[in-house]
Amino acid sequence: MATDLDAPGATPPRATAPGRRARRSRTGTPYALITPAVAYLLLVFVTAMLLVVSYSLRHESTAALVAPVDMSTWAGYLTDGYYWGVLGTTLRIALEVVVLTLLVAYPTAWLLSRMRRGVRFAAAVLVLFSPVLVSVVVRSYGWILLLADNGPIAAVSPVDLLYHEAGVVIALVHVELPFAVFPLMTVMAGLPDRVLEAAADLGAGPVRRFLRVVLPLTLPGVVAAAQIVFALSISAFATPALLGGGRVQVLSELIYANIAELNWPLAAVQALVLLAVSLTVLATFNVLNRRVEASRREGTR
Template identity: 50%
Template sequence: MTSVAAPRAAMPRWLRLTLLLGPGFFLVVLPFVGAMVMLGAYGLNYRNANGMGFGLSIWTEFLTDGFNWLVLWNSVRIAGLATIFTLLLAYPTAAALLRVKNPVWRAFAYISLFSPLLMSVVSRSYGWLLLLADNGFVNQIFGAVGLGPYRLIFNETGVIIAIVHVILPYAVLPILNIMTQVPPIYREAAQDLGAGGFTLFRRVTLPLTLPGVVVAAEIVFALSVSAFVTPSLLGGGRVLTLSRLVYDNIGLVQWGLAAVQAIVLLATALAVLFVFERVNRATHVGKEG
């Protein structure tokens, strides 16, 4: 006679969630919360003739200084332009990767696109610094056809070019992912109904892949607006961004002002990402409707 083992008691749901989320919570959430508490404390700290205290003097200094607003707008504008140009390159790149059927060529294309991620941002930025220099490879090409030389470094042009190159793979991934989820039968049905290439793209392909484009825009903007290395190297100190001001004020031991600038930069990025997320939800509602 064989004995039947008693069923093991199921692990409580709260315990499973704790074991699954606990490591990530302690490694990500707690340090972030701790950092934000410290930034808030530094932002409310001021020094006067009577010693140390807490107040809004640093916030008042930041909000009433037009230079800070100019740098903030400059950071958002550069990030916005980088996002637009990145999406314009990422969308056709993702569409081309989707149409590569040969496994060897597909592997080569993926390696070519994503291998730069294995290099540091500093190395890639220095590479663009050499390529875009006045006597660099790009200007030599322009000179061969009777153009240039053009000033492509130590200005916003070089910064945007380098940022687009650095974050392009992050935009291709979500767009490529959403493209693989579009059933080919939709395109075939539209073609059977007489839709041309542009009409097919405007009425079928773009609406169905728009959620991936919005997600890519979120990632690209978040990385662009907080970029530090690329604007510092390609900008040569002439292109000011809020992340650069944070770094400079830390070096000057102006920790309170640096904390306020960091909080404003984070709040600005979250506000823009909130708008993107609303657009993303609207695209999903439109698809379901």
């Protein structure tokens, strides 16, 4: 039997008040569940940042929460060429580690995503993620043995690596590699095989398929991996300290040294500068990713 809803142009009945309340309840439930954790993290982060900012606006270290504002520490830091040089070294090492890690992680993640399961996949994942199970200090001392003058790598390397920037970069790439492979492998595993098959059927060669199909579809994983590796590399302390041997100075080492000397104002200034640089670079990655995604969507229209 026909109803009013079957008539042309008929509009569906509006949701009842209980239905709207139930829908709002379902929508608000996830936010209610994460509110305690978010509130706790914000409280800890905001409190810590306020303390760091407070110490950076002092001239001498003091345990008092309120002290006279003094910008001399900031002025001394911003006008000292040595600190700018250390910041440049820190940023350069982090970017070098990002580039080299992605170059190694991308084909590794592609191979693992094609394996998907089996004994070989399990063995490869175990070997790849095994460095994460070892202390960073133990890993650093292992690289010291490998890069030493009488080590196996120094015998075939034309340049000195230990206590130089190159050795620090090599060790950091080894440390950060698993953190780059995981997001890349996750994105690549969701890439449909029929997309590559369609590109091959249309006459695209391997290079063209990679540049026009695989790389654009896996770009979110590349950006995520770059962000994780950069955030971990720019704040690394143990690896640059041990493999740099005091010759390779990074900002995290200066922060540690100033805290040990109870020079809290200078350490606070350096920590804020390191945080600002990290957030700026990470935001730049996000902007580039959005622009690439926008241009890709425009190209598909």
